[in-house]
Amino acid sequence: MQALIDVILPVFLVIAAGYGVAWRGWMSEAAIDGVMAFTQTVAAPALLFLAISTLHLEAHFDPWVLVSFYTGSITCFVVGLLTAHHVFHRDWEDSVAIGFTCLFANSLLLGLSITERAYGVDALQANYLIIALHSPICYGIGITAMEIVRAKGTPARHLPFKVLRAMFRNALVIGIVLGALVNLSGLPLPKPASDAVAMLARTTLPAALFAMGGVLFRYRPEGDGRVIAFVCAVTLLLHPAIAWTMGKLTGISTEAFRSAVLTAAMAPGINAYVFANMYGRAKRVAATSILLSTSLSILTVWLWLTALP
Numbered sequence: 001m002q003a004l005i006d007v008i009l010p011v012f013l014v015i016a017a018g019y020g021v022a023w024r025g026w027m028s029e030a031a032i033d034g035v036m037a038f039t040q041t042v043a044a045p046a047l048l049f050l051a052i053s054t055l056h057l058e059a060h061f062d063p064w065v066l067v068s069f070y071t072g073s074i075t076c077f078v079v080g081l082l083t084a085h086h087v088f089h090r091d092w093e094d095s096v097a098i099g100f101t102c103l104f105a106n107s108l109l110l111g112l113s114i115t116e117r118a119y120g121v122d123a124l125q126a127n128y129l130i131i132a133l134h135s136p137i138c139y140g141i142g143i144t145a146m147e148i149v150r151a152k153g154t155p156a157r158h159l160p161f162k163v164l165r166a167m168f169r170n171a172l173v174i175g176i177v178l179g180a181l182v183n184l185s186g187l188p189l190p191k192p193a194s195d196a197v198a199m200l201a202r203t204t205l206p207a208a209l210f211a212m213g214g215v216l217f218r219y220r221p222e223g224d225g226r227v228i229a230f231v232c233a234v235t236l237l238l239h240p241a242i243a244w245t246m247g248k249l250t251g252i253s254t255e256a257f258r259s260a261v262l263t264a265a266m267a268p269g270i271n272a273y274v275f276a277n278m279y280g281r282a283k284r285v286a287a288t289s290i291l292l293s294t295s296l297s298i299l300t301v302w303l304w305l306t307a308l309p
Contacts, residue, residue: 018213032214045175052179072242
């Protein structure tokens with residue numbers, strides 16, 4: 001119970017504050033969208049740039065951490081895709097969007113916040129390793145699958161270009177790539193520039209969590225109940241269970257194990273709705289799944305925290 005109070009509730013109270021402000025009409029939808037746009041296109045890329053550019057890859061790179069987390073991610077995408085099509089009888093484009101919602105855990109806003117509050121700033125190295133590949137891998141899988149089912153005669157040679165163009169229009173991916181280039185070059189940023197990036201980075205989590213609450217207010221739970229319940233079960237239970245199993249089998253460190261399981265236990269991120277909206281498919285499922293699973297994760301994350309070493 002103490003973990004729920006000390007670790008989880010502060011994070012969700014910030015989300016609730018954004019939800020309450022939107023509910024009371026104290027900020028317009030445009031204002032909340034502006035805060036979210038700032039975090040997604042400026043602050044979060046700055047945070048990822050700073051984290052990746054200073055990450056000691058030789059000390060913290062453990063491929064088994066990635067195997068533990070992404071085995072679950074990819075499994076959940078395949079399970080979501082095939083179940084949506086064959087069990088819930090959605091067409092293939094809807095099924096890809098539903099699979100993407102099962103794939104894209106909220107690794108940045110919720111994963112970082114809860115891991116930091118539970119285990120401290122020094123415990124985030126494995127989180128950043130997962131996040132560095134999260135958008136490229138997830139968008140790569142989602143866009144490739146969607147473009148394949150939408151191709152309908154489009155030459156296969158055009159597909160890689162379409163995928164890369166869509167990925168590199170994403171500010172998070174750009175921040176990660178630039179951070180990796182600085183890291184690999186070994187050249188530090190000038191102090192004024194690094195201080196400015198750090199100032200932006202510090203605004204990311206509180207601003208994004210607040211904006212997330214405001215955005216979630218718009219998504220009323222309605223329709224597609226069976227599909228949404230399925231998405232919640234996959235994201236909150238199946239993904240962390242696979243990460244737990246793989247982490248034990250691969251023998252990763254306790255710190256990395258905690259990060260992998262907790263990150264896998266997060267509800268779908270806002271990018272799941274961004275993806276669905278980008279293609280105009282399964283938007284209600286994505287939006288309502290984010291809202292419901294984020295609410296349910298107050299309980300499920302507490303259970304995972306209690307079980308972790």
